[in-house]
Amino acid sequence: MAVMSGLVTGSVAGALSRLESMPDGVREHAEQGLAQALLTPTAAFGSEDIDLVVDWHSTLEPDNDLTMMLSMALTKREPERALAWALSLTGDRRQAAVKGAFLSLAADDRELAKRLVGEMHGQDRLEAARTVLHAEVDDVPRTALAWALSFESETHRIELANSVLYSWCRKDPDAAVAELVDLPAGRLRDKVAESAAVTVLIERPDLAERLFQIIESHEGRRLVGLMLHRFNRIEGDSEKAAYYREELSKL
Numbered sequence: 001m002a003v004m005s006g007l008v009t010g011s012v013a014g015a016l017s018r019l020e021s022m023p024d025g026v027r028e029h030a031e032q033g034l035a036q037a038l039l040t041p042t043a044a045f046g047s048e049d050i051d052l053v054v055d056w057h058s059t060l061e062p063d064n065d066l067t068m069m070l071s072m073a074l075t076k077r078e079p080e081r082a083l084a085w086a087l088s089l090t091g092d093r094r095q096a097a098v099k100g101a102f103l104s105l106a107a108d109d110r111e112l113a114k115r116l117v118g119e120m121h122g123q124d125r126l127e128a129a130r131t132v133l134h135a136e137v138d139d140v141p142r143t144a145l146a147w148a149l150s151f152e153s154e155t156h157r158i159e160l161a162n163s164v165l166y167s168w169c170r171k172d173p174d175a176a177v178a179e180l181v182d183l184p185a186g187r188l189r190d191k192v193a194e195s196a197a198v199t200v201l202i203e204r205p206d207l208a209e210r211l212f213q214i215i216e217s218h219e220g221r222r223l224v225g226l227m228l229h230r231f232n233r234i235e236g237d238s239e240k241a242a243y244y245r246e247e248l249s250k251l
Contacts, residue, residue, distance in 0.1 A: 012038075012049040016056050035066050038073035050074055054085055064096035071100030079105060083116060087124065095127060102128045106135035114147065126156055130163050141168040145179060149188075158188055162195045169199045177207045181214055190220040197224045205231060212244075218251045225251070 015034055022030055038045055038053070057070055067089075074082035079101070086097030105113035110132065117128045129151070136144040141164065148160035168176035180196055183189040193215050197208040205228070212224045229244035 011044055012052055016052060019056075031060065031063075031066060032069075035069035035073065039069065039076070043073075045073070045077060047078060050078060050081060050085075062093060064092050067093050067096040068100035068103070071097040072104040075101045075104035076108065079109070079112060079116070087120075094124075098124055098128055099131050102131040103135075106132045110136065126159065129156070129160055133160060133164055134167065137164050137167045138171075141172070141176070142179060144168075149183075154188060158191045161188070161192045165192055165196045166199055169196055173200050173204050173207055177210060181210065185214070185216060187217070190215050190217045194220045194223055197227065201227055201231060205235075212247075222248065222251050 015037075019027055019030055019034065037043055053070060053074065057067065060066065071082060071086050074085065082104075083098075083101050086094065086101050089097050102113055102117070105116065113128075113132045117125060117132060120128055129148070133144050133148060136147070145161060145164045145168070148164050149157055151157050151160060165176055165180060168179075177196065177200065180189065180193060183192070193211040197211040200211075201208040208224065208228060208231075212221065212228060215221050215224060225244050225248045229241055229248060232238075232240040232244065
């Protein structure tokens with residue numbers, strides 16, 4: 001990487017030219033080094049270089065890690081142009097480029113990241129939102145959950161809320177479960193509570209028990225009830241195992 005970093009400090013065009021002259025075995029590592037170097041603040045990487053990098057990328061063998069790093073580097077220079085490039089790709093490359101763009105945006109300008117998520121559609125929008133939320137839940141989990149619950153699609157709301165609660169439960173399970181319990185009763189809370197119960201069961205079975213109590217759907221109560229019954233039977237708590245066996249018999 002050190003060699004490519006020095007070259008990029010000179011010019012992107014020069015670095016790309018040097019790559020072409022390298023032996024195959026060396027070039028692959030140098031390509032990764034170039035992508036990492038482009039992420040550094042000292043890289044001589046202007047607007048006119050974006051087309052050069054995009055054209056170069058189109059000549060490469062598929063490499064999702066490289067695509068993601070290049071997308072991050074481009075996004076730091078011109079976010080909307082970089083995202084347009086990411087969305088012009090297909091398959092795994094597209095997914096890697098979209099993730100890279102939103103990793104960069106989430107770190108540098110979260111409000112812009114959220115605005116751009118709102119302009120996307122379908123699976124791209126879901127993956128981009130998940131990337132932004134992964135960054136936000138570490139800083140402000142309640143804000144992350146509120147944003148996840150603001151999406152129009154209930155399917156997306158459930159998936160994104162599950163993503164937030166998974167991370168939050170691992171960091172601060174008491175606060176996460178308390179917030180979940182306070183959500184309005186209904187299908188969304190049931191689905192998210194089911195997933196959260198799986199996350200906390202081993203370390204905090206008391207919280208899984210609390211989640212069981214708020215789940216209203218038969219399907220959800222059966223799923224979490226079975227887990228709690230088996231867990232308590234394995235742990236040797238016959239009284240609790242009997243309680244959940246009785247609860248399951250009512251479904």
